[in-house]
Structures are given as structure tokens and as C-alpha cells.
Amino acid sequence: MKPFTNLTGIAAPLPKANVDTDQIIPARFLKTIQRSGLGRHLFANFRFREDGSENPDFVLNQEPYRNAEILVAFENFGCGSSREHAPWALLDFGIRCVIAPDFADIFHNNSFKNGILPVKLPREVCEKLMEDARMGGNARLTVDLERKVVVRPNGEEIPFEVDAFRRHCLLNGLDDIGQTLEHKDSIDSYEARQRSSQPWLYA
Amino acid sequence: MAEARPRTLFDKIWDHHVVETLPDGTALLYIDRHLVHEVTSPQAFEGLRVAGRPVRRPDATIAVVDHNIATDATRRTGITDPESRLQVETLEKNVVEFGVPYIPLLDARQGIVHVIGPEQGLSLPGMTIVCGDSHTSTHGALGALAFGIGTSEVEHVLATQTLLQKPAKNMRVTVDGTLPVGCTAKDIVLAIIGKIGTAGGTGHVIEFAGEAIRALDMAGRMTVCNMSIEAGARAGMVAPDETTFEYVKGKPYAPKGEAFERAVAWWRSLPTDPGAHFDKEVTLRAEDIVPMVSWGTSPEDVLPITSTVPNPSSFADEARQAQVQRMLDYMGLQAGQKLTDLKVDVVFIGSCTNSRIEDMRMAASIVRGRKVADGVRAMVVPGSGLVKQQAEAEGLDRVFQDAGFEWREAGCSMCLGMNPDKLTPGQRCASTSNRNFEGRQGPGGRTHLLSPAMAAAAALAGHLADVREWQPQ
Ligand code: SF4
Numbered sequence: 083m084k085p086f087t088n089l090t091g092i093a094a095p096l097p098k099a100n101v102d103t104d105q106i107i108p109a110r111f112l113k114t115i116q117r118s119g120l121g122r123h124l125f126a127n128f129r130f131r132e133d134g135s136e137n138p139d140f141v142l143n144q145e146p147y148r149n150a151e152i153l154v155a156f157e158n159f160g161c162g163s164s165r166e167h168a169p170w171a172l173l174d175f176g177i178r179c180v181i182a183p184d185f186a187d188i189f190h191n192n193s194f195k196n197g198i199l200p201v202k203l204p205r206e207v208c209e210k211l212m213e214d215a216r217m218g219g220n221a222r223l224t225v226d227l228e229r230k231v232v233v234r235p236n237g238e239e240i241p242f243e244v245d246a247f248r249r250h251c252l253l254n255g256l257d258d259i260g261q262t263l264e265h266k267d268s269i270d271s272y273e274a275r276q277r278s279s280q281p282w283l284y285a
Numbered sequence: 286m287a288e289a290r291p292r293t294l295f296d297k298i299w300d301h302h303v304v305e306t307l308p309d310g311t312a313l314l315y316i317d318r319h320l321v322h323e324v325t326s327p328q329a330f331e332g333l334r335v336a337g338r339p340v341r342r343p344d345a346t347i348a349v350v351d352h353n354i355a356t357d358a359t360r361r362t363g364i365t366d367p368e369s370r371l372q373v374e375t376l377e378k379n380v381v382e383f384g385v386p387y388i389p390l391l392d393a394r395q396g397i398v399h400v401i402g403p404e405q406g407l408s409l410p411g412m413t414i415v416c417g418d419s420h421t422s423t424h425g426a427l428g429a430l431a432f433g434i435g436t437s438e439v440e441h442v443l444a445t446q447t448l449l450q451k452p453a454k455n456m457r458v459t460v461d462g463t464l465p466v467g468c469t470a471k472d473i474v475l476a477i478i479g480k481i482g483t484a485g486g487t488g489h490v491i492e493f494a495g496e497a498i499r500a501l502d503m504a505g506r507m508t509v510c511n512m513s514i515e516a517g518a519r520a521g522m523v524a525p526d527e528t529t530f531e532y533v534k535g536k537p538y539a540p541k542g543e544a545f546e547r548a549v550a551w552w553r554s555l556p557t558d559p560g561a562h563f564d565k566e567v568t569l570r571a572e573d574i575v576p577m578v579s580w581g582t583s584p585e586d587v588l589p590i591t592s593t594v595p596n597p598s599s600f601a602d603e604a605r606q607a608q609v610q611r612m613l614d615y616m617g618l619q620a621g622q623k624l625t626d627l628k629v630d631v632v633f634i635g636s637c638t639n640s641r642i643e644d645m646r647m648a649a650s651i652v653r654g655r656k657v658a659d660g661v662r663a664m665v666v667p668g669s670g671l672v673k674q675q676a677e678a679e680g681l682d683r684v685f686q687d688a689g690f691e692w693r694e695a696g697c698s699m700c701l702g703m704n705p706d707k708l709t710p711g712q713r714c715a716s717t718s719n720r721n722f723e724g725r726q727g728p729g730g731r732t733h734l735l736s737p738a739m740a741a742a743a744a745l746a747g748h749l750a751d752v753r754e755w756q757p758q
Contacts, residue, residue, distance in 0.1 A: 090596035094439070098606070098608075099608070099621050100483060100583055102722050104291060104720070104723070104724060105722070105723065108702070108724055108728070109701045109702050109703040109725070110702055110728075112352075112703060113324075113353065113366075113368035113369055113371070113372055113703070114327075114368070115327035115328065115331070115371060115372060115375045116327075116328065117328050117475065126729060127723065127724050131680055132710070132728070132729075156604075157484065158483060158484045158487070158517065161483060161484070161517065162720065162722060163418075163419050163436055163720075164325070164418055164419040164433040164434060165325065165435075166322075166325065166328075166417075166435035167438040168435060169435075184487065186484075186487065186517060186566040187487065187488065187517075187519050188419060188433055188434070188435060190433035190434075191434075191435060191438070192437065192438075195435065195438070196437065219436075244449070245309070246309045247307065247309045247311050247449075258437070258441055258449055259336070259338070259440065259441050259444050259445060262313060262441065262444075262445045262447060262449065263444070263445060263449075265304065265305055265313055268304050268305045268313070268314070269304055269313075269446065269447060272304045272315050272581060273315075273446075276315070280548070280551070281319055281544065281742065282539075282540035282544045282545075282548060283345070283412075284344060284345075285344035285345075
């Protein structure tokens with residue numbers, strides 16, 4: 083996993099609540115057996131018309147947002163299915179940070195595991211950042227995970243909270259499985275206990 | 286000795302499964318059952334292969350294909366869509382390579398992962414159950430902690446049989462009283478989501494309680510828990526009771542004989558202690574529930590079937606007004622239209638929300654001796670091969686087919702636009718599934734969520750209809 087420390091980039095405004103994972107990547111694109119290459123299907127139903135041509139009205143088809151690395155949206159971002167294809171598609175497109183008032187749980191989890199930082203900030207703050215994002219290439223946002231602040235184009239610093247363990251993993255690009263396997267002895271002894279108290283759980 | 290703190294059902298199952306608590310409070314949680322399907326697993330197995338890791342407990346894991354497959358006769362001649370075929374073949378290769386038990390497509394036990402788990406006794410009270418699928422919440426109906434995970438976590442469970450989790454908060458939704466005639470578990474859960482909203486349960490595990498929940502059979506409880514995710518909750522659960530034990534008894538993978546008695550003794554200790562703390566409480570009166578239907582493109586946009594399409598101006602803030610207008614445009618609706626005037630093109634009875642034998646019986650009781658309205662395509666898709674067999678043994682297939690319904694093979698089918706069963710743009714569908722998102726049943730498709738009984742009534746009437754006017758003949 084690519085570490086996430088400090089990111090300065092173009093933020094795309096997506097002033098919508100309940101952006102669900104079916105919008106982020108429609109089900110018909112889930113038939114892949116790989117993680118990469120999904121960026122071209124990100125928000126496919128908004129980005130492309132029925133004949134396959136680009137919809138110029140959608141923000142990610144406009145300059146400079148084709149190069150956005152940050153997405154600003156409203157409440158309940160990432161609700162719906164558990165598909166990790168949603169963060170994979172965001173990442174493959176180049177988005178490394180989503181800022182919203184809150185996130186659906188599974189999406190929130192999935193983001194961290196793929197090196198995407200979800201930043202939770204109150205609605206009023208997201209509205210301000212939405213205005214910043216609308217200024218396009220002249221107004222880059224900085225998301226500094228080391229200092230836990232978002233820096234607006236006018237220099238204002240907005241602090242945010244993030245789980246300490248997840249921050250640590252993200253800053254260092256650590257893979258969860260490797261870390262968990264360091265606790266192998268505890269898992270072994272849990273299983274030994276359970277095998278004697280609830281043998282029916284073991285074939 | 287200090288009195289033990291009263292705990293909720295969720296607390297008890299959680300505590301029982303904590304292998305270790307890490308310094309920052311994250312728990313390493315043991316997972317008893319891992320259900321695997323073809324869509325969210327290929328990248329997880331690939332990750333294991335790359336890292337040279339085995340599946341830690343193949344005996345706690347089971348795989349099945351459900352999302353991609355055809356639900357008509359073509360499934361016997363092979364999947365035609367090359368990408369779908371590749372996903373299914375990839376799973377078939379992975380289960381062999383990693384030694385994971387697998388229910389193949391043409392096995393009678395094949396079906397939707399959330400139908401076969403309980404049906405096979407793979408999902409039991411007190412268990413932690415995960416699957417790379419958000420509707421894993423369904424299995425909470427047995428009194429288990431069951432939740433959906435992403436593909437990275439699928440890989441984590443395959444490799445370690447654990448997950449890194451922060452505890453959720455406790456929420457209780459109590460439904461008091463007795464459900465009126467014509468109302469079902471689906472109407473209960475739609476009413477709950479309508480009341481608390483799609484983010485009402487975020488960060489929480491919901492325990493469904495109260496007389497109306499206790500009165501539900503297991504299929505009804507599964508319908509309610511299935512849609513907890515639509516209320517934003519991490520999981521939904523119902524405390525195990527005699528109904529649960531009766532259901533579990535004799536299932537193929539359930540404990541037998543003395544082991545069953547021992548298991549029941551433990552399961553009886555799981556229900557929430559009196560006085561246990563809930564971070565959030567919501568109460569509904571079952572008597573107030575009316576057959577429900579969704580009108581918008583989010584599961585919280587539901588109304589009693591007796592209502593009219595809402596006017597955007599009746600909503601408080603401007604953002605919501607604009608959102609409602611957008612939904613009405615997408616759904617092809619005008620404010621003030623009676624819901625019962627909305628003509629339907631397709632009726633879909635199926636999905637992990639409503640495809641069990643009880644759902645089939647409910648729909649068939651309304652359909653018996655009547656005909657599907659002209660111009661309506663109506664389909665029934667059983668949740669598993671065994672549900673299909675049972676329905677056929679009861680003659681329900683004849684009831685549906687005589688009325689003009691298609692009677693199909695088990696799978697996810699038209700619940701999501703991923704297999705050949707799709708809506709075409711602009712088609713309006715009365716659907717017993719769980720999501721009415723834009724394009725969910727196919728690009729441009731318009732979904733109205735409702736119960737199997739209401740779906741049956743819509744098929745007969747040709748428009749959304751109040752099932753109370755279509756009671757069994
Ligand atoms: S029936 Fe629908 S909701 Fe259920 S597992 Fe299949 S696709 Fe998901």
C-alpha cells in the first residue's frame with residue numbers, strides 16, 4: 083500500500099449527499115478479477131452518456147478536475163454495497179482523499195485499506211471547502227495527515243480527527259494482514275479454547 | 286464481587302470473540318463463518334497467492350456463485366457473458382487451489398449466499414459471520430453478529446480468520462404491538478428506514494426487538510435484518526429464541542444431538558440483559574404500519590401505498606427539495622400522482638431480502654386463481670435450489686406459471702444489473718429487493734421496493750396496488 087503523508091492537489095466539488103457505491107462504480111463493472119483499471123468506470127453513469135460519449139456537465143470531465151486528487155462531497159458518502167471496487171476506482175482515477183461530513187462504515191474501512199484518506203468535517207466546513215474546490219486549479223487544498231489538518235487556499239488550517247491506528251498504517255503504508263499475523267499465538271490459543279468449548283464450530 | 290455489567294446481545298457476542306485488544310482499542314475479532322462469492326473474492330485470493338499465504342480455516346469457509354449467473358435454462362449450457370464466466374471460473378479455480386468447500390452452480394443447494402447460509406445451518410446463533418457483501422446483515426436474524434466486509438478484509442479473514450475492528454455502538458429498534466393484516470416484515474423494515482433515514486444506524490449495530498419482531502418467523506426476521514444496511518447500520522440482529530432453535534434444529538451443518546443441547550444452552554444466555562445500555566433507541570407501533578412502497582431512489586424515500594407522490598416544495602431545505610425533484614425526474618413521477626396509479630412494466634419477486642419459501646407462499650396466496658395483467662413481465666426467482674424444490678413440492682410453481690409469472694432458477698437475478706436479468710431504461714419495476722438506487726436494476730431502470738405480497742398485487746393489477754384489496758380468494 084502506498085503511504086499517505088501529505089497531499090496538495092486539485093479538489094473536485096461533488097455537492098451531493100448519499101453518493102452510493104452504485105454511483106461510484108455501477109454493478110456492471112464489477113466483473114473484473116483485478117484491482118486496477120477501474121478508474122475509467124468511476125461515476126460511469128454520470129461521466130458518460132448512453133452512447134458512450136463524455137458528458138461535459140459532469141465535474142470530472144471538466145478541466146482541471148480531470149486531475150483531481152481530492153473529492154469534496156456531502157453526507158453519507160459511500161453508502162450502499164460493500165464493493166471495494168469503489169475505492170479501487172477512485173484510487174485508479176487518482177483520488178487519494180475524500181472530504182465529507184460523514185461516511186458509510188464499510189466504505190470508510192475500505193478506503194483506509196487502499197491508501198485513501200476519508201476526512202470527516204462538519205457540513206459548514208465542507209460547504210466552505212466546496213467553494214474552494216469550485217475555484218478549480220487556482221485553489222489547491224492541502225491534506226496533511228501528519229499534522230491532521232486541511233489547509234485551505236487562503237491559508238486557514240482546519241484540524242480533523244482520525245483513528246490513531248489507521249493513521250499509523252496510512253502514514254507508513256502498512257498491510258493489515260502482516261500485522262495481524264504477528265498475533266498468531268493469540269489466534270492459536272483462541273481456537274484451542276473454542277474447539278473444546280464449541281466443538282461444533284470445527285469440521 | 287462486583288455485579289457484572291448488564292450487556293446487550295451485541296456486547297456478548299463481541300466480547301466472546303475478542304482474541305486480543307490492541308493498545309489503541311482496536312479488537313482482533315475471531316470470525317466463525319466466512320461466506321465467499323464470485324464478485325468480491327478474486328482479488329482476495331490473488332493477494333493470498335502473491336504473498337504465499339494459505340486459507341487458515343477452509344472448514345469455516347464456504348463459497349457459492351450467485352451474482353453473475355443466469356437464472357434461466359441457459360445456466361445449464363454455460364455462461365455466455367465472457368466476463369461473468371471468467372469470475373465464476375476464477376472462483377472455481379481458487380476453491381480448488383485453496384481447498385475451500387464450494388457449492389457449484391448446478392448443485393440443488395446453490396443459491397444466494399444469504400439464503401443458503403441459514404438454510405444449510407452454516408449460520409448459527411452466537412456466531413461472528415462475514416461475507417464480502419453488505420447484506421450479510423441478513424444472518425443477524427439468527428442472533429449472530431453478521432456484517433459485510435470489503436475485499437481487503439475478505440483476504441484478511443481468509444489468511445487469519447480474524448478482523449481488526451472497532452466496537453460499534455448499540456442501537457435498539459423496538460416494534461411493539463401486532464402487525465395489521467396485509468403487512469409483512471418488509472413493511473416493518475421499510476417503515477423503520479423511512480423513520481430513521483439511510484444514515485440513522487451509522488456506526489451502530491441494531492437489535493430489533495419488541496412483540497412484532499418476536500412474532501415474525503425466521504424468514505421475516507431475515508428480511509428485517511437484511512435491510513439494516515439500508516438504514517446505515519453495520520449489522521442488524523434479533524435475539525435467539527425458541528423460533529430460532531426450532532429453525533436451526535436438523536439443518537445440515539447445525540450441531541446434532543448432545544452438541545445441539547449444549548449449543549442451545551449457550552444460545553439462551555445471549556439475549557440482552559435487562560438494564561443494558563443502548564446508545565440510541567427508536568420505537569414504532571406495529572398497528573401504525575401500512576403496506577409500504579418506495580417512490581424515490583433511496584430506501585428512505587418510502588410511503589404508505591395509500592399516499593400520493595410527494596411535492597418537492599413540501600420538504601424543508603432547498604438542498605432536499607432539489608434532490609427530491611431530481612428523484613422524481615429520474616423516476617418519471619409527478620407530484621400528487623396516486624401511488625396506486627403507477628403502471629408497472631416488470632414485477633420481480635426475489636433477492637436475499639424476499640426469496641425464501643415463506644415469501645413464495647405469501648406471494649402465491651395472493652396470485653392463486655388470478656392472472657398477471659396484460660403487458661406486465663412478472664418473474665419469481667427462488668433464493669436457492671432447495672427453496673425452488675420445496676415450492677415445486679407445494680405446487681407453488683404451478684400457481685405462478687398459471688397466472689403468467691416466469692418461474693426461474695436461483696440467483697441474485699434482477700436485484701442488481703450484473704447478470705442477464707436487467708431492466709431497460711425507463712422501465713418501472715415493483716421489486717422485493719432492497720435497493721432502489723439509480724441504475725441498480727439496470728441503467729435507467731425505475732425501482733419501487735415493496736413486499737412479496739404487494740409485488741404480487743402489482744403484477745395482477747398492472748400498477749402499484751394495495752394488497753389489502755387483493756386478499757386471497
Ligand atoms: S440478492 Fe441482491 S442484495 Fe442480495 S446478495 Fe444478491 S445482489 Fe446482493
